[in-house]
Amino acid sequence: MSNFLSNNTNPNPNPNKSIEVNQPPTDSVSSLNFSPKSNLLVATSWDNQVRCWEVARDGANNVATMPKASIAHDHPVLCSAWKDDGTTVFSGGCDKQVKMWPLLSGGQPITVAMHDAPIKDIAWIPEMNLLATGSWDKNIKYWDTRQPNPVHTQQLPERCYAMTVKHPLMVVGTADRNIIVYNLQNPQVEFKRIVSPLKYQTRCLAAFPDQQGFLVGSIEGRVGVHHLDDSQQAKNFTFKCHREGNEIYSVNSLNFHPVHHTFATAGSDGAFNFWDKDSKQRLKAMLRCSQPVPCSAFNNDGSIFAYSVCYDWSKGAENHNPATAKPYIFLHLPQESEVKGKPRIGATGRR
Template identity: 35%
Template sequence: MWCRNGLGRGDRFELVSPPFDSVSSVRFAPKHPDHLLVSSWDTTVRFYDVAANEQKCNFEHRAAVLACCFSDDSHAYSGGLDTYVHELDLQTEKMTALGPHSDAVSSICHSRESNSIITGSWDRTVRFWDSRASSAQQSSHDLPERVYHMDIVDNILVVGMASRMFWIYDIRKMEIPAQQRDSSLRFMTRSLACMIDRQGYATGSTEGRIAVEYFDPSPEAQEKKYVFKCHRQTIDDVDHVWPVNALAFHPIYNTLASAGSDGTVSIWDYKVKKRLRQYPKFDSPIPSIHFNSDGKRLAIGVSYTWDEGDEGAKTAERPSVWIGKVGDETKPKAWVEK
């Protein structure tokens, strides 16, 4: 489906100075709608002003960067294969190491409620950090498996691990998870995002499916959860299925955007189980997406994701980051202006 408005080919533009290697994460600032971080396997975190289409600064790490996030509009954090958690001062362009994990940092997020940086690692821990303290690490919490993905909404932290395990925490009570769940998807988890209405979360798998989950453990709430197929296509009577690499909820409308290795982004009204829009296809897989704070722009990282191994890398397009203008196609049909 080709869109007639909202992120059509004339409604998106490519950022200058993209990474040289695969994009790992794109993240907009919490309040400034034009400030964007892009982390990459080329060992950098790049900071952009997307309105000016300008790279403002570039932070060099010792190894591939797997995750990044803002805490406010002038401070950011990153982590990756060098095992360290870094603070990035976006005004002075100074990078400070807060401390290490014992293995790669795979996920990072900021808690507005506790003003903490939360990191997940392949060392099977989740750790909390406070850059203002003389000892930056606040606490460390052991898990049964490697952390692949995390997301937070208010005080609810969802941790996606290897072996299709999910632990849900109230970050005010990190001694024990509030819930322990197995994935509703049969294959490896590739993406995770929390709903902005605090009701639940969505996960995507390597096998072209998305699961919609709810925090409320009551039988009535759990009856609402479901799984649906996406990012697949029948070509010459052959079914082609691609991983769902990234998920993001719209900050105003709470609709769900998904991106896959098929190079497409779709918008879903998950409450009525309907796709609202599929945007024009990119020439490479999409490993990361993120809406900006006012919900008017979508950042899209486009790069090879190694689904086809070394052979696919030989013909892969160069990495790129695109900014798309989005509009009413992200609004649920039943939306009532408040």
């Protein structure tokens, strides 16, 4: 694996001329999530904070960002999720707890979930009115936020590294390249367990919008496209991305476009790209930023793509230079040509 800073010669944190979010976190950003109902953006970070900005659009390209509110955890925050009505934010991390923050009502955060080790990923499941939390304590827990104890605890074979939910599909990636698939209509039973199609550690997952499969990204600059139905296995494939010659970088984030169902990848090479899995084409490659891109997110209509540019801690504290590692959050306004799928090369007729 490469030492990012010594190989990326581009000193510009914003070569794609994206819109810079005002008053970003003071340490690396660990997750980004837009409200499902509005252009409120939440970021969690290694400075123990959860911050929210209001993103306002005036015309085609005039975008303003205004810090709205923030709350603190006791230790670095690793993950976030919104309630489906857009009123409430959940956040979890190294203090082994999830806080529920009634953001729109201005209420105080309360602890609604606990684990025995840091919480790596969380998901609100509106169809079940439950919060799912995945931890390095090798458990998934489901919580009714009105009750102090989990309604169900599902043991994992290893530490949870990533989780994605598109009801009734839930996919969990753990250490040792395990990928466990659950049908949330029967969450107490594993639907399927597979070994990752990628040879190295899982970093991120994204469920297909049609719930027929998932994307998986690894530390080795590769993405796997995996269908769940045995009859669809011929459609499975992997592809390389976030590589520069012999230098290989982690794929840190996978996001499906909410309208076109194409997807974005973001990597430790400082780039983000847009792809169409159905035609197996890259739609757009963006210029590399001066630091890794550890997380990203589309807003609810896909007109805004948020991404962070900051140190990703993959090289440890000894390679962290506060003088050059200023965290940024940027907003990119995708053109339709960047995110709308294209016909498969060589295909005839309409898709």
